[in-house]
Amino acid sequence: MxxxxxxxxxxxxxxxxxxxxxxxxxxxxxxxxxxxxxxxxxxxxxxxxxxxxxxxxxGVSAAAPGSVQGLHLIVTDIEQTVAELTERGVEVEGPFRDATGVFHHPGTESRVPGADPQRRSYGSFAAFTDPDGNGWFLQEVTQRAPGR
The missing domain is CATH 3.10.180.10 (2,3-Dihydroxybiphenyl 1,2-Dioxygenase, domain 1)
Incomplete structure (x- = not known):
């Protein structure tokens, strides 16, 4: 299936x-x-x-405007994407990485400024919101994990 x-x-x-x-x-x-x-x-x-x-x-959702959080857009170059979105007038936080090196915490807890120093796939993030507050993350992926 x-x-x-x-x-x-x-x-x-x-x-x-x-x-x-x-x-x-x-x-x-x-x-x-x-x-x-x-x-x-x-x-x-x-x-x-x-x-x-x-x-x-x-009339397409009963949820409150801005209530969706944690959506991810995958990019191949986090720094380039942050620069381009900033030029387009999007307020972007980052790049950053999580102190755990695994994923990221909600909010700003455990954020370490800057992209992953080794630029490992899945390890660098940036964040922004739409005008209503729906929360998005950018995640840098240059090499997919096996099976993806």
Missing amino acids: DLKLEVIVLPVADVDRAKDFYTDRLGFRLDADFAVDDGYRVVQLTPPGSECSIIIGT
Whole structure:
């Protein structure tokens, strides 16, 4: 059985503001924008190079705007990506690594400034939020773990 994660629904307060952030600042592709009526609008956006999309809209989530945390965008060069997003007006924290060297803690606990000194895959991170506070991490992966 194949199970593919293809869509994540993000709760936002202002659909147009979020749409502009994801398309203009992050470079996500606009796949669909269906305004059915005043209470129901579905906007699907896909990060460059990703097979998984996000959906924002009106009437698509019961969750509070900004309540989704811990989403990861995988990049091949954390420093270059942080620089590019910063140039596009995105406030990015990092790069950083976790004191454990394994993953990262929530919030800023155990963050060590700077990318992993050996630039090991999966060891360097940066973080940002969308205009509503939905939390994203960038994670540098240059060599996939076996089986990935």
